[in-house]
Amino acid sequence: MGKRGDNGDDWDMPTKSVHAGEMHDASGSHIDPVHMTSTYVFEDSEAIRDWASGESGAHVYSRVGNPNREALARKLSALEGFGMEEPVFAEIFSSGMGAVSSALLGLTGSGDHIIAQSVLYGTTNHLVNEVLPKYGITNSRVPLLQGDLLEQELASNPNTKVVYIETPANPTMSVIDIASTTEIAHAHGARVVVDNTFATPVLQRPLALGADVVIHSTTKFINGHGTVIGGALVCRDPDFMENGGGALVRYIGAVPSAMDCWLTSIGLKTLPLRMREHCANARALAEFLDSNDRVARTHWPGLESHPQHEIAARQMDDFGAMISIDMGDFDSATRLMDGLTMCSLAVSLGNVDTLVQHPASMTHRLMSEEDRLSVGITNGMIRISAGIESAKDIIADFDRAISGL
Ligand SMILES: *Cc1c(COP(=O)(O)O)cnc(C)c1O
Secondary structure, eight states, rough: OTTTTTOOOTOOHHHHHHHHHTOOOOOSSSSSSOOOSSSSSSSSHHHHHHTTTSSSOOBBBBTTTTTTHHHHHHHHHHHTTTTSOOOOEEEESSSSHHHHHHHHHHHOOTOOOOOOOOOOHHHHHHHIIIGGGTTTEEEEEEEGGGGHHHHHHHHHHTTTTEEESSSSSTTTTTOHHHHHHHHHHTTTTOOOEEEEOOOOTHHHHGGGGTOOOEEETTTTTTTTOOOOOOOEESSSOOOHHSHHHHHHHHHOOOOOOHHHHHHHHHHTTTTHHHHHHHHHHHHHHHHHHOOOTTEEEEEEETTTTTHHHHHHHOOSSSOSEEEEOOOOSSSHHHHHHHHOOSSSSSSOOSSSSSSEOOOTTTTTTTOOOOHHTTTTOOOTEEEEEEOSSSSSHHHHHHHHHHHHO
């Protein structure tokens, strides 16, 4: 077997991140070239026949397929399918929302129902509450998809096609048990979709826990450097990929550019390395914040005080880089943010630098205050995406800002 292009099945996660899915094309390029082209040339009509019969696997048009998109899909599927016997397939989208909406539209139709946890990523929440109902797709919520309540909700909505999970959940850092939720959903004939953006395949692999579809905002940790908006859909079912939600990339058209796929593939090579630093820094920062008297509450799944710490320890390899804290009131939260000098005030997450945002006035501002408070998004809450700077410097920035309150 040739050396380059060998996708070693027994490789570890860091090795797969670096080597899996690389093109190794005839040019001999060490790094994959970027295929910035809309269409592809056929040598002659025989080549068209070979393409039409599926024999050649030739490319025809970049909305349908592009070598950089396929290389990224191969790399990501190798990571999401890590340790699994069954093959895993991925399709890449131009945004996380492209992947979320394609997954949901691929699994539901008019008259179907979706059950989700109470707090979802803001735009997913809007999609499920405001957009899908126009097409006859309804939804209901079960706090943290808690087992007995989920059973009841499934029993009273036999048209449920999807149970939708985000874990850890944004921005409260609640954790949902993927394996047990999936068991309940499957017993009622529903499929399980997991948004794995916060954990990444390095920390959590929902398909191996039984889930049917994983979606990602690759904008976040997977790209890791804040250069691209992108998304991915990953599953074990080749038919869903070819003819269902995966195929919607070409019908709805949330197609990523070759350049964006290339940048994301390069980011993905260092994901295991970055996640190690992200998690270690999050631990140091969470412990500092948790022990600080000015911070009313610290939510991080790695703290033993976290209500679902046991579940997180079971289903995740580490506890992630996302922390939220409650400063008690709006004024203290905004003054703390204004006191930070190194960390950036910005939405998004998963970048190499530490990002801080205020959910009540930023990502979740469209929710009513009553709805926000009922799901635990307080006015004093700040969400932190711990970066890979030195933990000492991140903590010093927070220490200074908190001391100045
Ligand atoms: C950012 C994000 C999305 C949406 O992804 P985009 O790339 O912004 O479209 C979905 N889910 C979660 C958890 C996210 O953080």
